[in-house]
Amino acid sequence: xxxxxxxxxxxxxxxxxxxEAALADPExxxxxxxxxxxxxxxxxxxxxxxxxxxxxxSVLLARLAEEEMGHFRRVLEALQGFGWTLRPDGGNAYAQAxxxxxxxxxxxxxxxxxxxxxxxxxxxxxxxxxxxxxPVLGAAPWLAFLLELERCEAGHAxxxxxxxxxxxxxxxxxxxxWWLDREAEVVRALPWRSVVH
Ligand SMILES: [Fe+2]
Ligand SMILES: [Fe+2]
Numbered sequence: 001x002x003x004x005x006x007x008x009x010x011x012x013x014x015x016x017x018x019x020e021a022a023l024a025d026p027e028x029x030x031x032x033x034x035x036x037x038x039x040x041x042x043x044x045x046x047x048x049x050x051x052x053x054x055x056x057x058s059v060l061l062a063r064l065a066e067e068e069m070g071h072f073r074r075v076l077e078a079l080q081g082f083g084w085t086l087r088p089d090g091g092n093a094y095a096q097a098x099x100x101x102x103x104x105x106x107x108x109x110x111x112x113x114x115x116x117x118x119x120x121x122x123x124x125x126x127x128x129x130x131x132x133x134x135p136v137l138g139a140a141p142w143l144a145f146l147l148e149l150e151r152c153e154a155g156h157a158x159x160x161x162x163x164x165x166x167x168x169x170x171x172x173x174x175x176x177x178w179w180l181d182r183e184a185e186v187v188r189a190l191p192w193r194s195v196v197h
């Protein structure tokens with residue numbers, strides 16, 4: 001059983017064996033994760049613009065985008081450090097499946113962002129556990145980076161949920177309940193590959 005509590009009450013727990021499958025091709029895993037961090041930054045920047053009438057929220061989102069840009073740079077540096085290259089972006093089937101279920105409004109964009117962050121956080125934790133014995137990714141600086149990413153993404157999940165609840169109140173809480181079931185269905189249906197999700 002996972003000794004891990006995700007920042008949102010996810011309804012499909014990822015089995016620990018997933019991490020072994022994800023670590024089968026670490027270069028692909030890191031490449032995919034670099035693309036995810038870049039998309040997280042772009043998404044946060046777009047949302048910062050949507051909150052232009054709420055300075056506190058837009059500043060929070062701009063800061064979040066900066067953090068994601070920093071993660072993007074550091075994953076690229078890790079690829080470089082291992083002597084690997086950034087592979088082409090194969091797309092993110094998980095995020096695409098969530099977006100296909102979404103309405104057009106801001107509420108779903110915020111809640112999807114929160115869910116992606118929370119799932120990333122769970123999977124980074126599993127990777128951190130499994131990477132400890134890995135011949136390449138078991139190095140202490142890399143494990144420390146995974147832990148840092150996991151904590152940072154947990155904060156992002158809570159920030160997105162907080163923004164949704166501040167703006168949409170009970171509607172956000174009800175919609176998150178609906179989304180937690182959908183996210184569990186989506187994540188259970190995806191094959192395991194060398195990607196975070
Ligand atoms: Fe990130
Ligand atoms: Fe994040």
